[in-house]
Amino acid sequence: MSKSRELFERDGNALSTVMSLRFCPFVAESGEGAVLRDPDGKEYLDLTAGWGVANVGYCHPRVTKAVTDQMKTLSFATTISVPNMKSVELAEKLKELVPGNFDKSVWFGHSGSDANEFIAKIIPYATGRSKILTFVGSYHGQTMGSYVMSGHPAQSRFSGGGNVVKLPYPYCYRCAFEKEKESCDLFCLRYIEDYIFDAVTSPDQVGAIVLEAIQCDGGDVVPADGFMQGIEKLCRKYGILLIIDEVKIGFGRTGKMFGFEHWGIEPDIVVMAKPMGSGQPISAVVGRKDIMNAGIGMHYFTTAGNPVACAAALETIGIINDEKLVENAKEVGDYFVHELEKLKDKHEIISDVRGKGLVIGVELVKDRETKEPATDEAAKVLYRGYELGLLFYNSGINSNVLEFTPPLVITKEQVDFAVSVLDKAIEDVVNGKVPDEKLAEFAGWSS
Numbered sequence: 001m002s003k004s005r006e007l008f009e010r011d012g013n014a015l016s017t018v019m020s021l022r023f024c025p026f027v028a029e030s031g032e033g034a035v036l037r038d039p040d041g042k043e044y045l046d047l048t049a050g051w052g053v054a055n056v057g058y059c060h061p062r063v064t065k066a067v068t069d070q071m072k073t074l075s076f077a078t079t080i081s082v083p084n085m086k087s088v089e090l091a092e093k094l095k096e097l098v099p100g101n102f103d104k105s106v107w108f109g110h111s112g113s114d115a116n117e118f119i120a121k122i123i124p125y126a127t128g129r130s131k132i133l134t135f136v137g138s139y140h141g142q143t144m145g146s147y148v149m150s151g152h153p154a155q156s157r158f159s160g161g162g163n164v165v166k167l168p169y170p171y172c173y174r175c176a177f178e179k180e181k182e183s184c185d186l187f188c189l190r191y192i193e194d195y196i197f198d199a200v201t202s203p204d205q206v207g208a209i210v211l212e213a214i215q216c217d218g219g220d221v222v223p224a225d226g227f228m229q230g231i232e233k234l235c236r237k238y239g240i241l242l243i244i245d246e247v248k249i250g251f252g253r254t255g256k257m258f259g260f261e262h263w264g265i266e267p268d269i270v271v272m273a274k275p276m277g278s279g280q281p282i283s284a285v286v287g288r289k290d291i292m293n294a295g296i297g298m299h300y301f302t303t304a305g306n307p308v309a310c311a312a313a314l315e316t317i318g319i320i321n322d323e324k325l326v327e328n329a330k331e332v333g334d335y336f337v338h339e340l341e342k343l344k345d346k347h348e349i350i351s352d353v354r355g356k357g358l359v360i361g362v363e364l365v366k367d368r369e370t371k372e373p374a375t376d377e378a379a380k381v382l383y384r385g386y387e388l389g390l391l392f393y394n395s396g397i398n399s400n401v402l403e404f405t406p407p408l409v410i411t412k413e414q415v416d417f418a419v420s421v422l423d424k425a426i427e428d429v430v431n432g433k434v435p436d437e438k439l440a441e442f443a444g445w446s447s
């Protein structure tokens with residue numbers, strides 16, 4: 001048995017299945033830049049960044065040094081009761097980074113989930129309005145409040161909350177209203193004002209609209225131009241807070257520091273996590289001071305915003321700037337999309353290529369006319385990709401979108417390799433060379 005397989009089985013015996021979504025039997029031993037190695041020494045080009053975490057690449061020497069140095073100076077202080085320099089510096093930095101000429105304050109946690117939990121808790125309390133509007137297909141986390149705000153099918157099976165109203169996201173390729181992008185005049189926006197605010201909840205009951213600037217787990221869906229601006233207008237008209245969840249695409253991935261900047265909007269609150277600490281557990285909510293400071297001691301965690309995680313985050317932000325990773329995300333991302341469009345011309349199964357910077361989705365269908373999702377085929381393509389040395393996952397409400405969110409340090413040469421593997425993997429799947437049995441353990445989102 002290979003060392004990888006052995007570890008995979010030990011993992012299966014020792015760790016709860018509740019914490020896993022498995023797409024292939026890859027096991028990680030070491031990494032550098034955009035490349036990961038398994039315990040048998042095989043190299044893989046990673047197009048996942050570990051679900052969008054490793055923006056500056058794996059084992060960046062500057063992050064390693066920052067974490068090591070901080071461990072030697074002050075390994076821990078709890079922000080609940082003891083201010084420390086690194087968390088103050090990081091909070092000040094984040095206030096500068098987030099656009100908006102108003103007084104801001106910063107909250108720290110460990111994950112996207114606990115950050116969105118803060119939103120679920122604070123909004124009704126601070127605004128006196130009980131309702132929160134979120135979107136079908138959104139993923140905001142796994143704690144109860146963040147879970148309830150989410151609209152991903154992998155979560156809707158388990159629970160829902162009475163104060164959250166879920167709206168259709170502008171997924172133009174599969175419009176919920178069966179309209180055409182060219183002629184719809186953003187009906188999904190009018191639907192909120194004309195129907196939801198009329199029949200489901202009056203706007204003065206709504207504390208916030210919470211959305212992703214690109215819906216990632218929902219299928220890497222880029223909203224139609226005008227939609228985000230329209231949501232902002234709606235918020236201003238009715239005194240509703242605009243909250244953007246940047247957990248997955250923040251910190252440079254889209255070719256801007258934050259994804260919402262593509263639409264020139266100014267959210268009241270921004271939620272961030274994943275890539276912030278390059279793997280050190282840290283999340284943040286940055287927003288209007290009056291909302292952020294609505295209560296004292298109502299959402300804190302003992303190790304949140306600890307100096308080691310904050311040191312990692314400060315260094316990560318420095319690297320993103322110094323290595324021009326925002327620019328690289330734009331340039332290499334555009335190149336990647338261009339090459340994927342060529343694959344679309346070659347393979348009928350590819351029906352849509354979309355994204356911004358280095359968040360890219362490739363939707364697979366059985367038939368371009370009916371748009372029937374090619375869900376099993378997507379699972380097989382990513383399994384075959386793994387066999388050929390390429391790691392990626394699938395996303396989407398039908399699990400039929402190949403998702404590419406590589407470390408932002410990825411090069412065009414690495415993209416060429418990725419595209420050649422994808423070409424071969426798709427060809428093999430279409431020609432029936434990947435048997436169903438291979439997928440038995442790897443149901444991913446459908447687990």
Ligand SMILES: Cc1ncc(COP(=O)(O)O)c(C=O)c1O
Pocket residue numbers: 051110111112113114116139140141142212216217245246247248273274
């Ligand atoms: C947009 C978004 N928000 C929140 C989360 C939850 O983050 P975490 O897994 O760190 O709790 C995710 C995770 O995929 C996400 O994509």
